Amino acid sequence: MADTETAEAPGEPQSRHVVYCGVCTLPPEYCEYGGTVKKCQEWLQRAQPALYQVIWSAEALEAATASLSVEAQKRAAKDAQKKAAQAEKAEQKQADRMANSVVTIKRVERNKRKFVTAVSGLEAFGLDLKKVAKEFGKKFATGSSVTKVPSGGEEIVVQGDVSDEIEEFLLEKYKDIPEDNIELVDDKKLKKAAAAAAA
Amino acid sequence: MFKKDLQGAPKSKLKSSVQRSLRQSLLTTYPLLAPYIDEILPKKGSLEAMKLPDRATLYVLDGEPLFFQVDTNTLLPHLKLVHRFPAGFPSIRIDRGAIRFVLSGATLMAPGLTSPGGRLPSGKGGEPEGLDEDDRWTRELEKGEPVVVRAEGKTEACAVGFLVEGTKLVKEKGKGPVIEDAHYLGDGLWRLGTE
Incomplete structure (x- = not known):
């Protein structure tokens, strides 16, 4: 000065x-x-x-x-x-x-024994989906991508059933996200729609 | 120019021939940068370009923003570069009262420069051009020239833009706009992540 x-x-x-x-x-x-x-x-x-x-x-x-x-x-x-x-x-x-937004981790059945995990709602916490997707891929050594959902918006689709691990990983890595705001969903009915969206 | 927050876009590497021509145009626009050019644009560095809305392009080197350009207009330095090499760009100074307006993206008006706290070029000439003891640039600046805006009592520059009026005329008239659509501290371009 x-x-x-x-x-x-x-x-x-x-x-x-x-x-x-x-x-x-x-x-x-x-x-x-x-x-x-x-x-x-x-x-x-x-x-x-x-x-x-x-x-x-x-x-x-x-x-x-x-x-x-x-x-x-x-x-x-x-x-x-x-x-x-x-x-x-x-x-x-x-x-x-x-405080109000919820991260949803959804396990989607793809083919009887095969699953993909869809994570939505991360953008509310100021995270860059693309970067987080890359991290998921690295952490779990699987394919991980950002896809558009039909209702608008985007979600991260991780190959394989890693829902529990993702929850743990999110809590550990991004302290901003409160534990209560993470929701695990097992989704079977929406199989076809999800498969179409993931494709 | 960048009042709204910008969304980062993917960066693309530039061809070395494009890099060379950029370097050349930099030197013609800002001859004072000549001593530093190797530091700004190392010969081996891989310069990247990021496309921004409104046909603007930002040039980034190793995650550090260097220059931006709207359309194919003259290159303007990013403020972070100005902070690194303050001596490389012609500058004017605004008084204290004008800072808050400039930092909220207003057009820079003449009274902020003609008042006691402001500094317009002295027009004395002399080589090499630079700041004289009264903190004035030694060369009168022409309309359309890129210019860095410093502020009274501050060390760092606070904005950069093109003059819409020659500094000589500004002194004579004492009113009206001087710089429109500047890139200023805290605007969208400033906050844009370039990593």
Whole structure:
């Protein structure tokens, strides 16, 4: 926050390494505009105490606000408040959605003794289906793919009956998913439809 | 330009001939990058391109976003690259009050630059071009030129875009838009995962 401007160091042989905030991804000095100021501050204090001192020290804050008129300051503060409220709301919504959504692990009979396992509902937890599918494939050494379901949306289809293992794996790897929100279903009736969808 | 969140698309490797021509066009657009070019685009590196909505393309090297391009317009640097090589791009500075508007994707207006906290080029000339002691770029910038936007009291750049008005005219008029549709900190392109 001092007067040192970046561009004042031309001819630097190597690229600079810039630290980015772990919460809002902006450079820490811009955290105040990110809407999650409180969390960013906490993060910075923990992860980069030195930088925290530079950016959030009393003098720095004073210098920062000195150049603005009182009215502009007020407006900026109001704006920041609004943004923070918005961010909080969004977060709340996300948490709500996570609490309410259910991951369904379905065992589908394919051919008397052969099964496939269909996992749906993972996207609500902010997971990338494609990546998770790849992990399933690696973990269980089977084919695993993302397929569209007729009702819209997508699910992961893993070859073989690995429903119990998947549950365990999910709980261990993605701590965001509460155990109660995982549902195991044994599906026999929908055999034909599922087979068609998987094909 | 990227106000909305972007969906990552699959990346495709670029042919070495395309890489070479990209490197060339980079150097013509940003001559100041010449000392760093080998660091930005190592000869052996495999550059990848990611297609984004609205005919935009993002160039990625080893998971690090470098440049993006809309249609076949001039290449613009990704802000992460600007942060790595701040001296490689001509820049202007906005005052403190304008930061929050720019960071929410507003068009950059002239008063944010002409006020005491803002810095427009001095137009003094001189070689090599760069920032003078008053933090002003030494060359007047033309309409349509790519420019990096820094902010009063901040170290890092906060946006990058094309000038819709030459800096000389901005100084004379003192109002109206200066940069439209910029790529700014925290926009969709910034948050896009490129791993």
